[in-house]
Amino acid sequence: MSSKIKPKALYPPGDFGIWLIVYMELITFGLLFIGYVFSRRAEVELFNSSQLLLDQKLGFINTLLLLTSSYFIVKALKAIELIDREKAIRLASRSIEIAMMLGSLFILIKIVEFSDKYAQGISLSTNTFFMFYLLLTAFHFLHVLLGLVILFNIRKNIKASKYTKENHQGMLSGGVYWHLVDLLWIVLFPLIYIMR
Amino acid sequence: MKYIWFTLVFLTVFAFLLGYLKLLSQTLFALLLVTTFIKGQLIIDYFMGLKDVALSYRLIPTIWLFLILSLTAIAYYF
Numbered sequence: 001m002s003s004k005i006k007p008k009a010l011y012p013p014g015d016f017g018i019w020l021i022v023y024m025e026l027i028t029f030g031l032l033f034i035g036y037v038f039s040r041r042a043e044v045e046l047f048n049s050s051q052l053l054l055d056q057k058l059g060f061i062n063t064l065l066l067l068t069s070s071y072f073i074v075k076a077l078k079a080i081e082l083i084d085r086e087k088a089i090r091l092a093s094r095s096i097e098i099a100m101m102l103g104s105l106f107i108l109i110k111i112v113e114f115s116d117k118y119a120q121g122i123s124l125s126t127n128t129f130f131m132f133y134l135l136l137t138a139f140h141f142l143h144v145l146l147g148l149v150i151l152f153n154i155r156k157n158i159k160a161s162k163y164t165k166e167n168h169q170g171m172l173s174g175g176v177y178w179h180l181v182d183l184l185w186i187v188l189f190p191l192i193y194i195m196r
Numbered sequence: 197m198k199y200i201w202f203t204l205v206f207l208t209v210f211a212f213l214l215g216y217l218k219l220l221s222q223t224l225f226a227l228l229l230v231t232t233f234i235k236g237q238l239i240i241d242y243f244m245g246l247k248d249v250a251l252s253y254r255l256i257p258t259i260w261l262f263l264i265l266s267l268t269a270i271a272y273y274f
Contacts, residue, residue: 150205194214
């Protein structure tokens, strides 16, 4: 009976530094989210009418892309722990490649969305809604870009056999960062695209 | 882990349909907030791997998520 109870780990996966970054990002984005919802109270009609100009389908596709890429990061982390090293490297790098491809598609869709808004003459100074929309999504976009650079390096390290079953701390840290980007989008998507 | 991903996708489809079909009544808005919390918690627990870690580490992102969504409810309905 007691053998079924799994003891809790003392520390979270990844380096201590990555968790400091996670907490700082949560605070930064949290303040922006709170700023958005309380600014809306003063201009409800403006926020609702401006929101209609957003493409909810693109926001939805991007959510699916990020969720699925996160799933492949988890698969990569499981694969790297395989005893058969050749198989571990092959499966882990393939999962990271899929996650990178999905992340790149997210970037591509965001570029299409930003270009569309730019063509409509929408900028940071258009109104309060678009100021928050551009600030939040562009800031998040930069985080996805950084995440892709991190994943690229993880893939390089996997290929160079730098990670072992016992030591793949760098990979865990990179994974935590990518999931943070996912978590932030999970809140951002309903807030900006759906709730009215 | 496949089930976690499937749940996240299902809840995302639900959120999208609420917005796309303009079904956001006060009750469904509350449900949207709850499902967003569930999605966030699944990511925190299973993707970030905090489910089997000391509670203090798990509570920080959970409290953040709860706070943001609670304040959103207050800002939209009070």
